[in-house]
Amino acid sequence: DGGITQSPKYLFRKEGQNVTLSCEQNLNHDAMYWYRQDPGQGLRLIYYSQIVNDFQKGDIAEGYSVSREKKESFPLTVTSAQKNPTAFYLCASSSGSSIRYTFGSGTRLTVV
Amino acid sequence: GESVGLHLPTLSVQEGDNSIINCAYSNSASDYFIWYKQESGKGPQFIIDIRSNMDKRQGQRVTVLLNKTVKHLSLQIAATQPGDSAVYFCAEGAQKLVFGQGTRLTINP
Numbered sequence: 001d002g003g004i005t006q007s008p009k010y011l012f013r014k015e016g017q018n019v020t021l022s023c024e025q026n027l028n029h030d031a032m033y034w035y036r037q038d039p040g041q042g043l044r045l046i047y048y049s050q051i052v053n054d055f056q057k058g059d060i061a062e063g064y065s066v067s068r069e070k071k072e073s074f075p076l077t078v079t080s081a082q083k084n085p086t087a088f089y090l091c092a093s094s095s096g097s098s099i100r101y102t103f104g105s106g107t108r109l110t111v112v
Numbered sequence: 113g114e115s116v117g118l119h120l121p122t123l124s125v126q127e128g129d130n131s132i133i134n135c136a137y138s139n140s141a142s143d144y145f146i147w148y149k150q151e152s153g154k155g156p157q158f159i160i161d162i163r164s165n166m167d168k169r170q171g172q173r174v175t176v177l178l179n180k181t182v183k184h185l186s187l188q189i190a191a192t193q194p195g196d197s198a199v200y201f202c203a204e205g206a207q208k209l210v211f212g213q214g215t216r217l218t219i220n221p
Contacts, residue, residue, distance in 0.1 A: 006155075035211075042201065042213040043156075090155055099144055099205050103155035 002027045006091050006104035012112050013078070013085065021076045021107045023091035030096040032074035036060060037088040037106075046089075049074055078109060086111050124218045131189040133215045135202035138183060142204040145178055147187045150199045150214070159187070159200075194219050 004025040013019045023032065031050045035043040045058030049068040063082025068074055074093075078085045088108050092101040125131045137145070143164040148156035162169045162176045162185075169176050175188040185202050199216050203209040 043211045048208070088153075092155075099207065099209055100146060100158065100161060101156075101203075101209060103148075103157070105155045106153070108153075 004091060004093050004102050004104040006089075006107050008107060009105065011107055011109045013109060015111055016080045018077055018079050019109065021078070021089055021091075021109070023074045023076065023104060024072055025074075025093045025102070026072060027093055027095070027102060028071070029093035029102070030071070031094045032068070033092045033094075033101065034058075034064070034066065034074070034076045035090040035092065037090060043090065046076065085109055121213065122216045122218070124220060125192050126220050127192060127194060129192055131187075131192045131196065131217060133187045133189075133200050133202075133217065135185040135187075135212050136183060137185060137202075137204045137210075137212075139204060139206075139210070140183070141206050142210075143206050144209075145176070145185050145202065145204045146209065147174075147176060147185075148201045148203065149196075150201060152198075156201060189217075192217075192219055194221070 007022045033048040034046040037043055044060050046064050047055055047058050047066040049055035052068055052071050055066050055068050063079055065077045088106050090106050091104040094101050146161040147159040149159050150156040160171045160174050160176045162178050167178050173190045177186045197219050199214040201214045202212045
């Protein structure tokens with residue numbers, strides 16, 4: 001079955017460390033997105049990529065970085081510059097012909 | 113800027129009743145609207161969508177209504193069940209989705 005996979009499901013980070021969240025899709029979707037969700041809040045766009053080797057900043061890109069070297073993969077790095085990284089991170093993808101997003105199951109990042 | 117807002121952050125209904133979740137949007141250029149359901153600790157799941165050339169679309173126990181005149185979108189869930197408890201997000205867009213804040217639906221037995 002096609003889908004979008006995020007790993008790990010839970011991630012713990014010490015202050016000052018960078019961590020990378022994985023997002024892989026086998027839906028042959030062109031576009032991929034990263035969102036951050038805080039408790040009781042909506043989705044805030046971090047970065048998105050519409051084609052390989054190209055990506056754009058979303059509303060809250062500071063302290064995050066991404067790469068899009070392969071169509072299937074869109075990893076997100078949470079850097080030490082992100083002041084409050086504890087959150088639930090969601091990856092999504094969409095095809096070129098539709099903006100109906102398919103979401104992954106999320107990664108919960110906690111700073112310890 | 114673009115925004116998608118919800119009239120109520122929480123909604124509580126009796127099991128078996130119909131639920132109506134509302135959403136206001138501001139971007140007149142949006143031509144696609146979608147509802148997602150998010151259960152605790154999981155990613156949002158697609159429920160139903162509608163294009164701007166329609167005003168109503170029905171699925172299994174769910175109906176989406178679109179009123180472009182007042183920029184209003186609603187999700188109706190028939191015969192609400194305990195499994196419907198979740199946060200519901202509306203989203204709108206033309207090239208990229210803009211999400212609303214979400215409404216938490218709780219079901220009373």
